[in-house]
Amino acid sequence: MNKVTIKDIAKESGVSTATVSRVLSNTGYASDEIKERVRKVARSLNYQPNAIARSLKIDRTNTIGVIIPDISNPYFMRISRGIEDTLQNENYYLLFVSGDENQKKERKMLRVLMEKRVDAIVLATSGGNDELINQINNSGVPIVLIDRKLQNDTGEIDSVVENNLEGAYQLTKQLIQQGHTNIGVINGSLKVSTGMERYIGYQKAMDEYCLGIESELIFNGNFIEDDGVKAITNFYKLDRKPTAILSFNNTMTFGAIIQLRKMGLTIPKDIVVASYGETEAAQLLESPSILHVKQLPYEIGVKVGKILIDRLINNIKGPTNQIFNPIIDISE
Incomplete structure (x- = not known):
């Protein structure tokens, strides 16, 4: 079965594709009667919006790429939870990939996330990709470094690390x-x-x-x-x-x-x-x-989330370089 398009809805509803687009995106004017008719047809045809096409139109995917060296490490998962909790009310979602402490794989994952058109990248780098990381950040896709800094760190990229x-x-x-x-x-x-x-x-x-x-x-x-x-x-x-x-x-x-x-x-x-x-x-x-x-991984994640909100929503320029100081403790 072919995927239902707004052209199909327009034909069934007896209105233009532009009108369908306005109704489904809640932009522009349409009468209450037209809105109800279009939405009823969309439901009956089981219409699913094309997220890729929409992201191309608005130049935003509402996704954040997260590259961590060990996806099984609870430390990085708690950081990720802090980011997720901070961003959830802003309708941003996380895409996780693992760098596996491998320079080549990390480079590949950076390029994959760029191809997926993520709005920003959170990265715990395995090292050796400074040039590519700087290129991405300078291209307008914000990168926030977590846990680790670049080998030739200049402080020009957002970072949240420990002392x-x-x-x-x-x-x-x-x-x-x-x-x-x-x-x-x-x-x-x-x-x-x-x-x-x-x-x-x-x-x-x-x-x-x-x-x-x-x-x-x-x-x-x-x-x-x-x-x-x-x-x-x-x-x-x-x-x-x-x-x-x-x-x-x-x-x-x-x-x-x-x-x-x-x-x-x-x-x-x-x-x-x-x-x-x-x-x-x-x-x-x-x-x-x-x-x-x-360590305070959840708090680190919350700080990262706030930096991302500043960059992506509030249009506040950086960089922010946050350092968490250590606490020595005993497991009892």
């Missing part, structure tokens, strides 16, 4: 003050701002206490669960095993906890765990006491 260096510094400092000097570090990717800033924060605390950094106690990962598993496996092959684990995101922490439990180790009796970000796995432990940086 990663300070958070990692405070987290490391807490471990040192508890008496830990042999700390196993699970890094995220140093190619993205979060990974590099958190590692620099760790270095700052170690330098402040005149503690040397041993390369065998540094595991360079990519913010995925398997990194936590591999890091623990590697650390426990060492003659001098760490007394504390410092993991630089919640997903890697989850992997580390799983592996520690498989090895029959108890947290914090046998080993202390500190995490940049909370992990839900801690709630399953009898006495977790996991030191962590408490």
